[in-house]
Amino acid sequence: MRHVVVLGSGAAGLAAALGAARAGAEVTLAYPGEGIDASPGSTQLAQGGIAAALGPGDSPEAHALDTVAAGAGLVDKRAAEHLARRGAGEVEALLAAGFPADPGLSLEAAHRVARIVHAGGDRTGAALHRFLAGRVLEEPRIRHAPGTRLRSLVLRDGTVAGLDTADGTRLTGDAVVLATGGYCGVYPRSTGAPGAIGTGIVAAARAGALLADMEFVQFHPTVLEGTGHLISEAVRGAGAHLVDGEGRRFLFDTDPRGELAPRDVVSAGVCRALDAGPVWLDARHVPDLPGAFPGITARLAEAGIDWTRQLVPVAPAAHYSMGGVVTDLSGRTTLPGLYAVGEVARTGVRGANRLASNSLLEALVFGAAAGEASASAGEWVAPAVSGEFLDVALPGPGPDGDARDAIAAGLGVERTGEGIVRTLAALDGPGGDAASIGRLMAAAAQSRTESRGAHRRLDHPDTDPAQARPILLRATEGVTTC
Structure with missing residues (x-):
C-alpha cells in the first residue's frame, strides 16, 4: 500500500489528503500547529468565493476564456480548460455533500458573468476550511503529524523519499505532496498568512525541482491603508467605487471597466493615484453591508470606521503569488516523487495575473488530482516545459x-x-x-x-x-x- 505524505493543511493540502485516501493510500497529513485549526494559512483568510460555471448562461468554456484573458498571455489554455471543467464538477459535489453556501452567485472583477459561490458572506475560505477539515478528521486512512515544519526534502536515487523537519525528525513516504502556500509573506504588507514565505518552493528548488513565473505577484488593490486587512473584490462587484481626494472615479481614465478591471490594472491605477493623495473605497451606497460582508464590517469597526457612512482609506498590498513549483495537471513536478498543489505550485492557470476567486477552486481541483495521482505507483512522467531557463x-x-x-x-x-x-x-x-x-x-x-x-x-x-x-x-x- 502506498504511503503519501501531505505537507500543509489549507484547502489544497486537505483536498490532496482526501484524494489520496479515497484512492486507497495511507496518508500522513503534516502541519505546523498542534492541530489543523491551529495551523493558520491563507485559506482561512480568503474573503472571496469559489469561481465555478454553475449558473444559467455560463459554461466551463466561458470560465476558461476569462481565466486565459486575465493571465495576460501566459496561461496554459489546457490547464484553464481543465480547471473550469473539473472545477464545476468539484463545486457541485461540494454543494451536494452539504457545503453551506450562500444562495445565488456573485460577480467579481474580470468575470463576464456572476459565477462566484460564497459562504458566510465574506468568510468563504474559513467555511471551506472547516468543511474539508471535518471530512479529513473523519477519514481513518489519514493520520496526523502536528508540529511539522519543513527544513528540506530528502532524495533517494533521484526520487523524493520524504522530508526532514526543523526539529530534526524525518518523515518518509512513497510520495510527498507540498501544499505549503505561496510567498507573499516576504513583503512587509500582505493579506495572507505571515508565515507564507515560500518555504516549500525554496526546499523544492534546492532539491532540484523547476520553478516558473516567480516575477508575478498579485497585489490586491483594496487593503485597509497601513494594514494587511483585505476588503474583498466582491465589495466592488456589489457596486462599491474607488475615488480620489476629489471624489472622482479615476480608474475609468485607464480602463473602461473601472473598478471591475483585472487586479493588476486596478492595483496599478490605485498606486499611481496614491502619488497625488489618498485613495478611498466608497461603499456607502451598497445595500446591507453588515449582512453581506460581516467580517469586513467587524474588522473596519475595530479600526473605528463605519463604512455604511464613511469612506475607507485603501492601498495595494501583496495578495497572491502566481509563481511556484512547475507541475502538470496532476500536480507532478519535474522531480520524481514530488507533487505540489495550491499556491506553492505553478499549474499554468494563473499566468501573469490570476483571475479572482480561482484560487480556492484551484486548491480543490489540483489538490484532489494530486492526491489521486500520488496514490498510484505508475511510471513518473514529468511535466513538459519550454521557455527561458535561468540558473539562480x-x-x-x-x-x-x-x-x-x-x-x-x-x-x-x-x-x-x-x-x-x-x-x-x-x-x-x-x-x-x-x-x-x-x-x-x-x-x-x-x-x-x-x-x-x-x-x-x-x-x-x-x-x-x-x-x-x-x-x-x-x-x-x-x-x-x-
Whole structure:
C-alpha cells in the first residue's frame, strides 16, 4: 500500500489528503500547529468565493476564456480548460455533500458573468476550511503529524523519499505532496498568512525541482491603508467605487471597466493615484453591508470606521503569488516523487495575473488530482516545459535581516531595472527563505524586460509579444540525500 505524505493543511493540502485516501493510500497529513485549526494559512483568510460555471448562461468554456484573458498571455489554455471543467464538477459535489453556501452567485472583477459561490458572506475560505477539515478528521486512512515544519526534502536515487523537519525528525513516504502556500509573506504588507514565505518552493528548488513565473505577484488593490486587512473584490462587484481626494472615479481614465478591471490594472491605477493623495473605497451606497460582508464590517469597526457612512482609506498590498513549483495537471513536478498543489505550485492557470476567486477552486481541483495521482505507483512522467531557463544561486544559510524591505523596494506594484538590481545586491549574502525567494523573484523580474500582467516595469512599459513565455528557474545549490 502506498504511503503519501501531505505537507500543509489549507484547502489544497486537505483536498490532496482526501484524494489520496479515497484512492486507497495511507496518508500522513503534516502541519505546523498542534492541530489543523491551529495551523493558520491563507485559506482561512480568503474573503472571496469559489469561481465555478454553475449558473444559467455560463459554461466551463466561458470560465476558461476569462481565466486565459486575465493571465495576460501566459496561461496554459489546457490547464484553464481543465480547471473550469473539473472545477464545476468539484463545486457541485461540494454543494451536494452539504457545503453551506450562500444562495445565488456573485460577480467579481474580470468575470463576464456572476459565477462566484460564497459562504458566510465574506468568510468563504474559513467555511471551506472547516468543511474539508471535518471530512479529513473523519477519514481513518489519514493520520496526523502536528508540529511539522519543513527544513528540506530528502532524495533517494533521484526520487523524493520524504522530508526532514526543523526539529530534526524525518518523515518518509512513497510520495510527498507540498501544499505549503505561496510567498507573499516576504513583503512587509500582505493579506495572507505571515508565515507564507515560500518555504516549500525554496526546499523544492534546492532539491532540484523547476520553478516558473516567480516575477508575478498579485497585489490586491483594496487593503485597509497601513494594514494587511483585505476588503474583498466582491465589495466592488456589489457596486462599491474607488475615488480620489476629489471624489472622482479615476480608474475609468485607464480602463473602461473601472473598478471591475483585472487586479493588476486596478492595483496599478490605485498606486499611481496614491502619488497625488489618498485613495478611498466608497461603499456607502451598497445595500446591507453588515449582512453581506460581516467580517469586513467587524474588522473596519475595530479600526473605528463605519463604512455604511464613511469612506475607507485603501492601498495595494501583496495578495497572491502566481509563481511556484512547475507541475502538470496532476500536480507532478519535474522531480520524481514530488507533487505540489495550491499556491506553492505553478499549474499554468494563473499566468501573469490570476483571475479572482480561482484560487480556492484551484486548491480543490489540483489538490484532489494530486492526491489521486500520488496514490498510484505508475511510471513518473514529468511535466513538459519550454521557455527561458535561468540558473539562480540561492544564498547560504543565515538570517533574513532586511530582505523584506529590499523586496518591497524593488519588486512592488511598479518596478524598474535599477530597483531590481538594487534588490539583488541587497540579497547577495547569507539569508533564509525570504532572501532566497527574493533572489528568485528578482532574477526573473530582471530578465523579463516588458510589462505584462502583475509585472509592470516603468522602464519597459509595453508588452512584448516575443516574451509571451515562462521564465523557468533552477537553483544552483545541492540536495539532501539518504
